[in-house]
Amino acid sequence: MNETLEWKDIAFLREVERRSGTPVSACFQCHKCSTGCPIGPEMDLLSSQVMRLIHLGEEEKVLKCRSIWLCASCEACTTRCPMGIDVATVMDTLRIIAAQRKVPAPGTRGERFYRSFLSSVRRHGRVFELGMLTVYKFRSVDFLTDLDKAPKLLAKGKLSFLPARSANVAQVKEIFRKADEEETNR
Ligand code: SF4
Ligand code: SF4
Secondary structure, eight states, rough: OOHHHHHHHHHHHHHHHHTTTSSSGGGGOOOHHHTTOOTTTGSSSSSHHHHHHHHHTOHHHHOOSSHHHHHOOOHHHHHHHHTOOOOHHHHHHHHHHHHHTTTOOOTHHHHHHHHHHHHHHHHHSOOOOHHHHHHHHHHOOSTTTGGGGGHHHHHHHHHHOOOOOTHHHHHHHHHHHHHHHHHHOO
């Protein structure tokens, strides 16, 4: 391994550690995070494999994997890690880096869902489900999946036709502004 590659390896590991605030380098590959992950069977890389690839500086493989977009942020991995690594936040950090570097998310609509969800919260101070789903459907160009569930959701009052604007919309917008500012400065 030459010196340039070593520096590249460490640079990506250090970047992920700095931005996530968690010691990824402490991972010793026990796989406890992966075995407890409810989305594991759908993932192309298990969380422990993601950790290992970060160690190896395999930035492209990590940022292009589907797993970071399928991760449901349930934090089961974080709870199970014996080294106290916040694996869920690492996955979150990788999504942010991938989005900032405009890495296309292959074979998953997760990235479009995240964008639709966050833009709805940013706009209304809370999620407006029907609006968010409409935007997501257009972004993913998939109008039929789960359409059969709409009547039940409407009947149970889970979907409203008008957004319920949060009283704290200004504070929520400020949170988004600060988060954008923090990300720009990282
Ligand atoms: S946070 Fe993501 S990676 Fe961790 S267990 Fe949940 S779905 Fe799996
Ligand atoms: S549980 Fe923690 S130490 Fe074990 S593989 Fe996952 S991240 Fe690494």
